[in-house]
Amino acid sequence: xxxxxxxxxxxxxxxxxxxxxxxxxxxxxxxxxxxxxxxxxxxxxxxxxxxxxxxxxxxxxxxxxxxxxxxxxxxxxxxxxxxxxxxxxxxxxxxxxxxxxxxxxxxxxxxxxxxxxxxxxxxxxxxxxxxxxxxxxxxxxxxxxxxxxxxxxxxxxxxxxxxxxxxxxxxxxxxxxxxxxxxxxxxxxxxxxxxxxxxxxxxxxxxxxxxxxxxxxxxxxxxxxxxxxxxxxxxxxxxxxxxxxxxxxxxxxxxxxxxxxxxxxxxxxxxxxxxxxxxxxxxxxxxxxxxxxxxxxxxxxxxxxxxxxxxxxxxxxx
Amino acid sequence: xxxxxxxxxxxxxxxxxxxxxxxxxxxxxxxxxxxxxxxxxxxxxxxxxxxxxxxxxxxxxxxxxxxxxxxxxxxxxxxxxxxxxxxxxxxxxxxxxxxxxxxxxxxxxxxxxxxxxxxxxxxxxxxxxxxxxxxxxxxxxxxxxxxxxxxxxxxxxxxxxxxxxxxxxxxxxxxxxxxxxxxxxxxxxxxxxxxxxxxxxxxxxxxxxxxxxxxxxxxxxxxxxxxxxxxxxxxxxxxxxxxxxxxxxxxxxxxxxxxxxxxxxxxxxxxxxxxxxxxxxxxxxxxxxxxxxx
Numbered sequence: 001x002x003x004x005x006x007x008x009x010x011x012x013x014x015x016x017x018x019x020x021x022x023x024x025x026x027x028x029x030x031x032x033x034x035x036x037x038x039x040x041x042x043x044x045x046x047x048x049x050x051x052x053x054x055x056x057x058x059x060x061x062x063x064x065x066x067x068x069x070x071x072x073x074x075x076x077x078x079x080x081x082x083x084x085x086x087x088x089x090x091x092x093x094x095x096x097x098x099x100x101x102x103x104x105x106x107x108x109x110x111x112x113x114x115x116x117x118x119x120x121x122x123x124x125x126x127x128x129x130x131x132x133x134x135x136x137x138x139x140x141x142x143x144x145x146x147x148x149x150x151x152x153x154x155x156x157x158x159x160x161x162x163x164x165x166x167x168x169x170x171x172x173x174x175x176x177x178x179x180x181x182x183x184x185x186x187x188x189x190x191x192x193x194x195x196x197x198x199x200x201x202x203x204x205x206x207x208x209x210x211x212x213x214x215x216x217x218x219x220x221x222x223x224x225x226x227x228x229x230x231x232x233x234x235x236x237x238x239x240x241x242x243x244x245x246x247x248x249x250x251x252x253x254x255x256x257x258x259x260x261x262x263x264x265x266x267x268x269x270x271x272x273x274x275x276x277x278x279x280x281x282x283x284x285x286x287x288x289x290x291x292x293x294x295x296x297x298x299x300x301x302x303x304x305x306x307x308x309x310x311x312x313x314x315x316x317x318x
Numbered sequence: 319x320x321x322x323x324x325x326x327x328x329x330x331x332x333x334x335x336x337x338x339x340x341x342x343x344x345x346x347x348x349x350x351x352x353x354x355x356x357x358x359x360x361x362x363x364x365x366x367x368x369x370x371x372x373x374x375x376x377x378x379x380x381x382x383x384x385x386x387x388x389x390x391x392x393x394x395x396x397x398x399x400x401x402x403x404x405x406x407x408x409x410x411x412x413x414x415x416x417x418x419x420x421x422x423x424x425x426x427x428x429x430x431x432x433x434x435x436x437x438x439x440x441x442x443x444x445x446x447x448x449x450x451x452x453x454x455x456x457x458x459x460x461x462x463x464x465x466x467x468x469x470x471x472x473x474x475x476x477x478x479x480x481x482x483x484x485x486x487x488x489x490x491x492x493x494x495x496x497x498x499x500x501x502x503x504x505x506x507x508x509x510x511x512x513x514x515x516x517x518x519x520x521x522x523x524x525x526x527x528x529x530x531x532x533x534x535x536x537x538x539x540x541x542x543x544x545x546x547x548x549x550x551x552x553x554x555x556x557x558x559x560x561x562x563x564x565x566x567x568x569x570x571x572x573x574x575x576x577x578x579x580x581x582x583x584x585x586x587x588x589x590x591x592x593x594x595x596x597x598x599x600x601x602x603x604x605x606x607x608x609x610x611x612x
Binding site (some may be wrong): 021024025028030031032033034035037038039041042044045046047048049050051052053055111114115117118119123126127129130131132133134136137138140141143144145146147148149153154155156159160188191192196197200219220221252253256257271274275278279284287288291292295298299302 | 322329336337342344345346347350353430431434436438439442446528550551590591605
């Protein structure tokens with residue numbers, strides 16, 4: 001390259017008002033090569049199924065395929081809202097989510113605060129490590145574990161109950177107890193893992209604040225109230241908003257492995273209902289409609305909560 | 319710092335409370351372990367004991383010979399290794415271009431990808447797609463749908479963005495193109511983050527059961543979690559009782575289904591229980607990086 005070429009190139013570059021799009025892409029062709037492979041994946045396995053949502057508005061017959069199946073508009077949704085089944089299912093989803101929110105939201109925070117007070121590092125680390133063991137196991141395994149633990153005939157919990165003079169409780173079979181069992185086991189599984197983010201926040205608090213408070217005569221409880229809590233308040237708020245945003249979501253894994261026909265009335269949620277309607281009863285269109293309903297609400301909630309979070313602080317989901 | 323009396327009392331309560339939490343976390347597993355090592359007669363007498371009355375390994379012998387469990391284990395191992403490799407490879411490949419601020423239309427690509435985290439076609443459209451692609455009863459139905467975990471990919475992207483630009487610049491002066499830069503320079507430096515998403519991906523694959531449940535009906539291809547589900551949740555005697563060899567039991571020692579189920583649970587959880595304490599720092603740092611805005 002000699003000087004004349006360089007200046008001529010620079011002049012033409014400056015003279016061009018807009019960069020040619022093909023030239024841009026060609027310039028970064030290796031990057032786009034890498035990216036396209038990923039994009040192909042997303043198109044095939046995420047965007048094509050999104051097109052498949054159209055099934056919800058058709059009376060889908062496998063033989064006819066998507067394009068030839070008859071169009072029925074919102075009829076599936078009409079059936080959905082008119083039926084008693086769906087009303088139960090929707091109610092269960094929301095009730096269980098709220099129940100879980102109330103129980104599982106404070107627990108990790110309290111755990112984080114308590115762990116923070118432990119001076120013995122080895123003890124603290126040990127308890128922490130134990131506490132997130134359940135997070136790494138699937139609900140298939142945990143269902144087996146709890147079926148034994150809560151067994152009315154030989155389970156230790158019922159043994160205690162029986163020795164206190166009460167009748168054994170069918171935690172997994174009795175509709176009165178099932179939701180509480182869901183919530184309790186859910187807390188048990190997630191408390192350790194969810195406390196991590198709070199523990200990390202607490203550890204980033206400036207120790208000088210505590211020293212200053214101590215000098216001013218504050219005891220540990222006052223220090224916790226006046227320093228620790230306010231410092232992690234932003235994290236708590238964000239986690240709360242995010243949790244509320246997933247109100248319509250349910251823990252399919254947990255419920256599917258723990259539930260049985262005796263408790264459908266209180267435990268059947270939108271995703272388990274959609275599963276049974278779709279893959280067991282093969283009502284593809286109806287099941288897609290149920291799923292679409294849930295996904296649309298879920299997406300709207302996410303938009304709302306992300307908006308609120310990003311206004312509240314600099315954090316957003318992206 | 320001197321502790322007041324009230325504070326010391328609190329400390330004692332705290333230690334006890336946390337110890338109790340640890341106990342509550344472990345006890346359900348101890349209970350299962352107990353049952354798995356007991357004789358049928360002792361199962362009803364276990365109560366709140368921690369150790370089995372008469373240690374009996376018949377349940378384990380039976381489960382080790384269980385043809386379904388062995389097949390399941392093998393399939394799960396294959397799936398986990400293959401799936402994790404695909405995940406890590408593809409996530410890094412997509413994260414790299416997206417980490418470059420000068421990528422044309424970068425925001426469009428990122429939005430397209432992140433959108434899939436919050437909205438999807440749902441169960442039936444995905445299921446029909448896999449059917450149409452003739453991937454049912456193959457291992458690809460377990461690996462391809464989840465080939466890129468967007469969350470993992472974002473974590474890798476954030477990490478790449480935090481690397482100094484000089485690395486890339488000096489490699490470019492030497493004449494390397496982007497692909498070479500990614501594989502020869504960036505990836506080796508990213509070992510910690512690769513380890514993190516590899517571990518996350520591995521745990522996900524190891525524990526995955528629903529996709530295998532709906533896409534695989536061929537018994538020879540079922541994964542461990544599905545076999546477990548059939549034994550434990552569905553209580554299928556066919557899966558519980560099937561063994562390779564024949565067994566002769568003394569009276570009263572033939573393991574009951576409960577004992578066999580518990581042995582299956584222990585055998586399946588052991589790998590994760592033994593490994594996770596040592597690699598926990600990777601998981602934790604992954605959360606930290608993931609919760610920062612890119």
